[in-house]
Amino acid sequence: MRRASAKRLHFLAGLALSAGALGLLLLVNSCSTVDRAVVVPLQIEGATFVGDQVCFDCHTNISRVFPSSPHARLRIENAAMAGRGGCESCHGPASKHVAAGGGRGKFIINPGKEPQACLACHLEVQAEFHLPQHHPVLEGKMNCVQCHDPHGMDIMKPTGLAMARLNDTCAQCHREQTKPVTFEHAALREGCTVCHNPHGSINPKMLTIRDGNLCLRCHAQVPGQGGPGTLYIGNVNHSGFVRIGTCWSAGCHAAVHGSNVQPFYLY
Numbered sequence: 207m208r209r210a211s212a213k214r215l216h217f218l219a220g221l222a223l224s225a226g227a228l229g230l231l232l233l234v235n236s237c238s239t240v241d242r243a244v245v246v247p248l249q250i251e252g253a254t255f256v257g258d259q260v261c262f263d264c265h266t267n268i269s270r271v272f273p274s275s276p277h278a279r280l281r282i283e284n285a286a287m288a289g290r291g292g293c294e295s296c297h298g299p300a301s302k303h304v305a306a307g308g309g310r311g312k313f314i315i316n317p318g319k320e321p322q323a324c325l326a327c328h329l330e331v332q333a334e335f336h337l338p339q340h341h342p343v344l345e346g347k348m349n350c351v352q353c354h355d356p357h358g359m360d361i362m363k364p365t366g367l368a369m370a371r372l373n374d375t376c377a378q379c380h381r382e383q384t385k386p387v388t389f390e391h392a393a394l395r396e397g398c399t400v401c402h403n404p405h406g407s408i409n410p411k412m413l414t415i416r417d418g419n420l421c422l423r424c425h426a427q428v429p430g431q432g433g434p435g436t437l438y439i440g441n442v443n444h445s446g447f448v449r450i451g452t453c454w455s456a457g458c459h460a461a462v463h464g465s466n467v468q469p470f471y472l473y
Contacts, residue, residue, distance in 0.1 A: 248298035248315055248323060256300050261293040264308055268357050269293075275358025296323055296356065318351040331405050340406030352378070353404065373398050387464035391471060393424065394463065421453045 262269040272278050277296065294300055302313035310316075317323035321343050325332040335344050342348050350356070353375050376398045377384035384394070393400050401420060402412045409416035415423075422439075431438040436445045450456035461471040 248294075248296070248326070250298040250302060250313060250315065253299040253302040253313060255294050256304055258293050260304055261300065265293075268359065271359050272357050275356065277356055278358070298323075317356065318349045321350055324350045324356075334403065334405035334407075337406035337408055339408070339410060339412045341404065341412075376404075383463045388466045389469045389471065390464045391462060416452075418448055418452045421459075 258269065272293075278292070296315070296317055298315040300314060303309075306312050311319075315323050325335075334340065343350065373384045373394060380398075384398075398404070401414060403414055404412070407413060413420060425439050436443055437448060438444065447456060447458060453459045454462045459471040461468070463471075465471045
């Protein structure tokens with residue numbers, strides 16, 4: 207009798223393990239086959255899609271240049287969008303807006319005021335805005351269009367969305383850091399985003415790297431140049447300096463954006 211009970215327990219245990227393995231296999235298979243890029247059309251209660259041609263009749267200037275923007279590639283399946291750009295992909299169905307005779311903010315979604323219209327597609331950016339250090343977009347103090355041109359009207363931005371003007375976009379708010387100086391930090395020629403993540407970061411001041419390794423990506427160092435355990439940067443022995451703190455907080459290169467009085471940004 208004991209032998210029969212033991213066999214039954216072994217059978218049930220094997221059955222449970224098999225069921226668990228099958229469930230895990232199905233889960234892995236479903237995760238690997240489901241398309242994660244799910245874009246849900248924006249909704250306005252009681253409104254329907256009218257197509258881009260209707261938008262063109264009033265918003266002529268925007269509609270003419272819109273095909274040059276990456277947003278022109280947007281499509282919403284099963285929606286009556288007769289145009290080639292997809293205005294309603296970002297602004298929602300426009301029938302009630304048209305029936306009301308247009309008007310700013312009337313029965314239409316304005317991504318400049320409602321960042322969720324942008325974040326519905328840009329999920330990775332939405333995650334960055336939840337990091338400890340971030341631009342206050344979710345708090346309503348900024349909006350996406352302050353830095354990005356969604357329509358492609360800015361000819362100085364080749365892609366229509368990226369900040370191709372180097373620091374001009376950042377300079378609108380960060381004037382002190384981007385003002386002209388006698389001794390310019392060469393990194394600024396590449397743009398602020400070389401050192402800062404513009405959406406958000408876990409590091410102070412939205413830095414991409416929080417310690418001296420941020421500077422060492424560009425400033426060549428020769429380990430052992432003066433003997434074992436030494437670190438030379440720009441022909442200067444930095445072995446003792448790097449132990450104090452970061453390049454900008456150790457009392458050395460405090461003027462990291464540039465200086466009017468010292469070529470090594472000491473002041």
